[in-house]
Amino acid sequence: MMIIMNVEATQEQVNAVVTRIEAHGFKAHLSKGEERTIIGVMGNDPIKTKDQFMFMPGIDRIVPISRPYKLASREFIPQDSNFPVDGVTIGGEEIVIMAGPCAVESRTQLLEVAQAVKEAGAQVLRGGAFKPRSSPYAFQGLGEEGLQILAEAREITGLPVVTEVMAPEQVALVASYADILQIGARNMQNFSLLHAAGESQKPVLLKRGNAASIDELLMAAEYILSHGNRRVILCERGIRSFESYTRNTTDINSIPVLKSLTHLPVILDPSHSTGRWEFVTPIARAGIAAGADGLIVEVHNHPDEALSDGGQSLKPERFAALVKQARAIARDVERR
Ligand code: PEP
Ligand code: MN
16 A cells, blocks of 8 residues: 655654554555655555554555555556666666677677677667576576676776676676676566565666566566665566567567556567567667667677577667667657
8 A cells, every 4th residue: 555645744754654564564665756755555465454544644645556566556656767877867758778799708799799889879788697598508608707898898888787697696796797687588587586686786677578477577576676676677578479480579568558557667678579680670669669768689790600699689780770760769759
């Protein structure tokens, strides 16, 4: 439930409500708006205790949150959430483009691609150091060495870095190098990983599982939010369907649906959602037109030699063309 404080409520009154929430064994999540404070009460069926709060001074009204995800819902926070990551605002008027190779393969490869995507207009650098591969025999990533290379690329280009973390015990290590922690599709419901990411101070890019519903994605986000981390970015990356012409099926619907249900920023990964470089740019355009707050795109300087996902990676010049088109569509939908 939500406790909506009066416009004139004092800090002491807010504190008293929080104390009583905690005395009931619930957690209080404060959302300080320009006008008033709203206190989210999280726990098992807090609405049953409504009478215990109703007449406390400073409270305007108490309303239930009908969705199973509470902190992620627009009922709790009606306006779009946005937050800065190293000077880049995610979820604001400006559409944020993250780009880079699927995996960090070598220093030379990453630095070349990083420079190229920066010149093309990307604001965040992507690259996996820990790779969740379907085959145990495929390239698994460079591990910590990959993280070090990413950090060097950030030094040189000034671009903040997003990179995947695959296990709870890796969170501290990855967070010591990355600006944004990526949780991949395969780990969307790894609840101990979501818990650990929720306790981290770094923003989290949460990718939709390839067979996950929108509600399941939002409940996964709720895990991160409920452990104290408010900076979650949702990512549509395609879902499994009967169609096998593309690697996945881009659920373009999920973008406006998610935007209607949650205040969290929503981005699209047209690389994994199509699996083929020829279709990445058209689907990227569709994503922005549908209201996405950003894109995450795989770019490789030599896609033919890539150790993972070469077939869906754009060459730098094609990525530059994508950014140009993205700019035009952003203007059409009154974004930047
Ligand atoms: C990736 O971003 O390289 C990746 C593995 O993505 P996903 O988790 O969406 O498959
Ligand atoms: Mn990939």
